[in-house]
Structures are given as structure tokens and as C-alpha cells.
Amino acid sequence: MIKPEAPSGRPEAVFVLLLLQCLFWLIAGLSAAPFVLGGEIHMAGLVLATLLLALGTCLLAIGVLWRRRRARSLAIALEVVCLFGTAVLLLIPLGFNKGPVSMLVNAALPLTIIVLLRKDGEAFS
Amino acid sequence: MFDIAPDHAVGLYAGLLALPLALLAIRFRPTPRVPGTVLGASVLMAMSGAIHIGLVWTHLDETITAALFVINGLAYLTLSQLYSWRWWRPASAALITMTLFGYLGYIVLGFDAADQVALATKILELTALGLVLVPVAGERPWRRRRWGILVVAVPLLTVVTISVAWIDALARPDTQHVHVGAVLQQTNDVATPEQEAAAKQLYDQTVVAIAPYGDWHKAWDAGFRPGGSQSLPSTHWMNQRNVDAGYVMDPTHPQGLVYANSKHGPVLLGAMFQMKNINNFGPDPGGPLTAWHQHENICFTPFGFEFSLMTPTATCPFGAIDITASPMLHVWIVDNPGGRFAIDIDDKVVKRIDQT
Numbered sequence: 001m002i003k004p005e006a007p008s009g010r011p012e013a014v015f016v017l018l019l020l021q022c023l024f025w026l027i028a029g030l031s032a033a034p035f036v037l038g039g040e041i042h043m044a045g046l047v048l049a050t051l052l053l054a055l056g057t058c059l060l061a062i063g064v065l066w067r068r069r070r071a072r073s074l075a076i077a078l079e080v081v082c083l084f085g086t087a088v089l090l091l092i093p094l095g096f097n098k099g100p101v102s103m104l105v106n107a108a109l110p111l112t113i114i115v116l117l118r119k120d121g122e123a124f125s
Numbered sequence: 126m127f128d129i130a131p132d133h134a135v136g137l138y139a140g141l142l143a144l145p146l147a148l149l150a151i152r153f154r155p156t157p158r159v160p161g162t163v164l165g166a167s168v169l170m171a172m173s174g175a176i177h178i179g180l181v182w183t184h185l186d187e188t189i190t191a192a193l194f195v196i197n198g199l200a201y202l203t204l205s206q207l208y209s210w211r212w213w214r215p216a217s218a219a220l221i222t223m224t225l226f227g228y229l230g231y232i233v234l235g236f237d238a239a240d241q242v243a244l245a246t247k248i249l250e251l252t253a254l255g256l257v258l259v260p261v262a263g264e265r266p267w268r269r270r271r272w273g274i275l276v277v278a279v280p281l282l283t284v285v286t287i288s289v290a291w292i293d294a295l296a297r298p299d300t301q302h303v304h305v306g307a308v309l310q311q312t313n314d315v316a317t318p319e320q321e322a323a324a325k326q327l328y329d330q331t332v333v334a335i336a337p338y339g340d341w342h343k344a345w346d347a348g349f350r351p352g353g354s355q356s357l358p359s360t361h362w363m364n365q366r367n368v369d370a371g372y373v374m375d376p377t378h379p380q381g382l383v384y385a386n387s388k389h390g391p392v393l394l395g396a397m398f399q400m401k402n403i404n405n406f407g408p409d410p411g412g413p414l415t416a417w418h419q420h421e422n423i424c425f426t427p428f429g430f431e432f433s434l435m436t437p438t439a440t441c442p443f444g445a446i447d448i449t450a451s452p453m454l455h456v457w458i459v460d461n462p463g464g465r466f467a468i469d470i471d472d473k474v475v476k477r478i479d480q481t
Contacts, residue, residue: 009161012262013161016256016259016279017255025443027284027440028440028442028443029442031436032424035431035432039357040431040432041356042426043426043429043433043442045444046442053443094446097127097435099127101245101248101439102447104248104249105439
């Protein structure tokens with residue numbers, strides 16, 4: 001049943017988006033692991049860092065859900081870094097993928113999280 | 126996987142067109158206030174519905190597929206507007222889940238291949254599923270059950286959907302994507318006698334020109350440097366002077382050399398010509414025999430100059446960036462089962478060299 005005076009649900013929406021982002025990084029980390037077995041030893045560090053990033057994002061998602069102010073700030077910071085990285089890669093001619101999926105995941109998703117968190121600051125303690 | 130199928134492009138336009146319309150519908154519809162998550166799911170479902178309806182016109186010759194698109198699209202559009210209905214959440218969750226499984230079935234059975242429109246739609250649907258299920262603060266009905274389904278179903282469906290799409294793309298590449306991450310230059314199907322002769326001439330000239338580099342010290346003196354990990358079976362040695370000069374398929378100035386990392390030291394396997402700019406394929410004297418290839422959507426890390434593959438969700442490992450390497454053509458001077466100009470050297474060849 002949906003109440004007439006329902007809350008915004010922004011932290012919950014951000015939780016869902018951060019959960020998806022965490023899964024995308026988890027898959028990226030795991031998919032690079034076979035290259036370590038193939039002899040790319042430095043890739044091991046990247047795999048570990050990516051899995052830790054995925055874990056951190058998952059914890060941030062939970063923190064946002066629990067309305068933790070620090071989680072909100074960290075999530076905004078993370079998404080700003082992601083957006084900045086995407087903007088840089090779009091500008092430099094290295095052949096960065098500009099397809100709809102890339103734009104959804106690397107631009108729209110971080111931007112949506114920032115917008116949702118920016119507007120609901122008073123809900124966090 | 127990273128292209129937009131021509132018959133799917135219209136779906137993308139339909140989805141983008143649906144976005145402002147869905148937002149306007151929410152803005153001006155006099156309904157009881159509902160949580161933002163529900164409105165978000167409504168918009169995403171309207172977009173998914175529009176994409177499915179848009180795809181009908183380009184699939185009219187596939188009756189069953191077109192009918193499924195109509196049913197799926199109408200169901201999405203209807204549910205996107207019925208968000209105050211008592212059974213909206215279970216109905217929406219069931220529709221999204223069935224759509225995802227239906228799509229995976231189509232992929233596995235080979236009726237369709239994952240492209241950017243399909244993957245983008247799946248991401249919209251997975252997000253919509255999460256928003257449908259997530260309980261907002263103060264909502265009581267089915268709260269615990271919804272959380273349970275959300276934390277299991279969304280991760281599971283995301284991983285399965287992406288994995289299936291990726292495995293299918295790697296296992297059944299199209300004619301232009303003959304190798305993981307490599308796009309092949311378009312040529313005629315069968316080499317003409319003239320093209321065979323031209324390919325042989327290029328091969329002979331290259332073998333003679335790079336023969337001195339059998340001694341890797343001479344390659345080093347000429348400016349070639351290893352461009353990656355030496356722990357791999359083989360390493361490309363690049364010559365930045367030749368790269369910057371922009372020589373085009375000049376056997377005396379190859380942009381790179383490929384060495385096997387044998388226990389006796391580097392053993393020359395062949396040369397690599399590389400064009401200066403992305404999407405600018407070089408001259409192709411041997412037709413299909415000397416087709417250039419371009420590595421697209423690879424994740425490059427400056428740590429050790431190593432590579433991995435970008436995921437279907439356009440994500441690279443932390444510390445790596447998505448790049449496209451400009452077109453290249455290899456000339457293998459050792460007996461390579463894949464051919465003298467194959468994209469890759471056969472691993473068995475490298476192992477044999479290492480053992481002898």
C-alpha cells in the first residue's frame with residue numbers, strides 16, 4: 001500500500017544505484033583476474049583494488065540507506081571523481097567508448113546519484 | 126556487443142523520446158503522492174516499453190519476435206502508469222524478471238546478439254527492478270520480503286545478464302570481430318592472385334628488413350623498447366621514433382617488433398606495423414591476407430603496460446582506462462599456424478621456441 005504522504009525515497013534510490021555500480025566494479029575486477037593468471041602480474045593489484053572499491057561502494061550504499069552524513073559525503077565525492085574521470089576520457093583522443101551503455105554507466109549513473117544526494121541533505125544525520 | 130545493431134537504433138530513439146514524455150506524465154498526472162523510487166521505476170519502465178515498441182517496426186519479418194516486443198512493450202507502458210495499483214510491485218517485478226530471462230533465452234539460443242541498445246535496456250530494467258523492490262522509510266507492507274528479494278535478485282540477475290551477454294559475444298563473434306577486442310578491416314572474401322603476390326612481396330621484404338633484429342641488442346640500439354610485461358610469453362617492442370614519424374607499412378621502419386620471452390632471452394617472432402590514428406586502417410595490398418585490425422574497448426593500465434577487456438557495462442578495473450589502439454598489422458617470420466599476417470601468434474609456437 002502506498003501512503004498519500006510518502007517520503008522522497010532518494011536514499012533508497014541511491015542505494016539501488018550504488019548497488020548496481022558496486023556490481024559493475026565487482027564484475028570488472030573479477031573479469032581481470034584471468035589476465036593475472038596469464039602473466040600480467042601488475043593486474044593483480046588492480047583486481048584487488050577494484051574488488052575493494054566494489055566493497056567500499058556497497059558499504060557506502062548501506063551507509064546512505066541508513067542516512068549517515070559521512071556516507072552521503074563520500075558517495076558524492078566518489079561520484080564526482082567518476083564523473084571527472086569520464087569527462088577527461090571523453091576529451092582526450094584515446095578511443096574511449098561513447099556508446100549508450102558507457103554513457104549510462106559512466107555519466108548518467110554518477111550524475112543521478114549526485115543530484116539525488118544533493119537535494120536531500122537534511123535527511124542525513 | 127559495443128556496436129548498435131542497425132535494426133535496434135530505432136529502439137534507442139524511442140526510449141530517449143519516451144523519457145521526457147514519462148516525466149511529463151508524472152508531473153501532470155493527478156494521483157496520490159507516491160515515493161520517488163516508484164516514480165523512478167515508472168519512468169524507466171516507460172522507457173523500456175518504448176524501446177520494445179520501437180523495435181517492432183524493424184522486426185516485422187520475425188513474427189514471433191515482433192509479437193513479443195508488442196506484448197512486452199505494452200505491458201511495460203501499462204504498468205508504468207499503474208503505480209498506484211495494489212499489485213503493481215509484484216506485477217512489475219515479475220514482468221521485468223520474465224523480460225530479462227526471455228532476453229537471455231534469445232541470446233543463448235542464438236536468435237539475437239547483445240548490442241548497445243539491448244544492454245542499455247537491460248541496465249534500465251535492472252535499475253527499475255531495484256526501484257520497484259526497494260522499500261522506502263515508513264513503508265510497511267512486505268518490507269522484509271522485499272528486502273530479501275532485492276538483495277538476492279538484483280545482484281544475481283545483474284551478474285547473470287552481463288555474464289551471458291559477454292560469454293555469447295566472445296563465443297560467437299561476428300565476422301568483423303574475429304578476435305577478442307579486435308575489429309578486422311573489411312576486405313574482399315577471397316584473395317586474388319595479385320593480392321597473394323602482393324602479400325608475399327610484403328612478407329619477403331619484411332623478413333629481410335627485420336632479420337638483423339634477431340639479435341635483440343641491435344633492436345635496442347635502433348630504438349625498440351619492450352612495451353609490456355616480460356613475464357608474458359611474448360612482448361611487443363615499440364619504436365617511438367617510427368611511431369611518431371608515421372611510416373605506413375614500411376618494412377624497413379616497423380613501428381614494433383614482437384619477441385618471445387624465452388629462457389634463452391628474447392627471440393624475434395615478427396614485426397608490427399601500426400597506423401598513427403584510430404579508425405584509419407592502412408593500405409591492404411593482400412586483401413583478406415593482410416587485413417589490419419584495431420583493438421577496441423580494451424582496458425589499459427600504465428602499471429606494467431598491461432591490458433584486460435572492458436566489461437559489457439563499459440567498466441574497467443580501477444587504475445585502468447578504456448582505450449582503442451590504432452590499426453595494426455603483424456608479420457610473423459616464424460611458422461604461425463594462424464598465418465603469416467594473423468592477429469596473434471599461436472601460444473604453442475612460443476612454447477616450442479621456449480623449449481628448444
